[in-house]
Amino acid sequence: MNDGEIKYKNYLHSKGQKFTPERQIILKEVLALAHHFDVDELYERLRRKGHRVSRATIYRTLPSLVENKIIKEAVRCQDNITKYEYIFGHDHHDHIVCIKCGKIYEFKNEQIEKLQEITCKGYKFKPVEHRLGIRGYCQKCRRG
Amino acid sequence: MNDGEIKYKNYLHSKGQKFTPERQIILKEVLALAHHFDVDELYERLRRKGHRVSRATIYRTLPSLVENKIIKEAVRCQDNITKYEYIFGHDHHDHIVCIKCGKIYEFKNEQIEKLQEITCKGYKFKPVEHRLGIRGYCQKCRRG
DNA sequence: TATCTAATTGTAATTCAGTCTCAATTGCAA
């Protein structure tokens, strides 16, 4: 069992929930997926590998992985599908997304992070998470 | 006709579209609403005022107001409803949202804005818009 | 290890925001 699996198992246990084979399969695949994904992508990948996990179970499991901070909901795209992003063991980062080709740059700017904290302090607000997404055109797409 | 109405009328005209009574009613109400709203809120408000505009027409009109930069899609909340926010004539700002009571602070930090620009330059990326939302607990809700 | 039970699963039905179809209406240019 790797760190993610241990973390999730402990989390489930602390809530009187079970580390079922289905949850293990889903978690393992999520950890293998390095990047952004949605329910259907995950379902098809599992299917191709011969795992039979129902969509309902995936829909039930992903929110619990979010609560356990193993994944998070990612920036919504134009189509109205919930996208997820693996975060456990990854550093926080923000996104720059090309409107035209969909290319995504991930970045983190410590000064921006710091300024956000200062801003929150000013409102006596306790930040838990934040999301910064910049949309526009990548180098390729801006000419053309 | 105020600035918003003129802007929208010209926009529609430039696309061979009509400044219909329904669109006028919707626009007028949107301009009157100072803040965040969704389709149903708008529909009910119009209803109460005796205006009979169908939900379908509202669903059709709001995206065109977005394209005309009179409103924009606001931060999504927990429920999966598209929220809009009036922007025409308002300065850009970002959001701090209380997870518990829903309180929203609007802020703008010029340094953060500048740092975003610099970051984009580094990727030779041309930013068009961005969204920064900080979620956490407001002063009231952090104790309690 | 066998027993027991609350948690979990898959299936299929359901929800519901948002989109689309279509016949009737209307704004507006000529």
Next chain:
DNA sequence: TTGCAATTGAGACTGAATTACAATTAGATA
């Protein structure tokens, strides 16, 4: 006026997500 493309409202439809329910099962306990 007239003509016609754009628009409207009603209601059907879509599809992601949720839920009910009966069957199954993880895993705590004895």
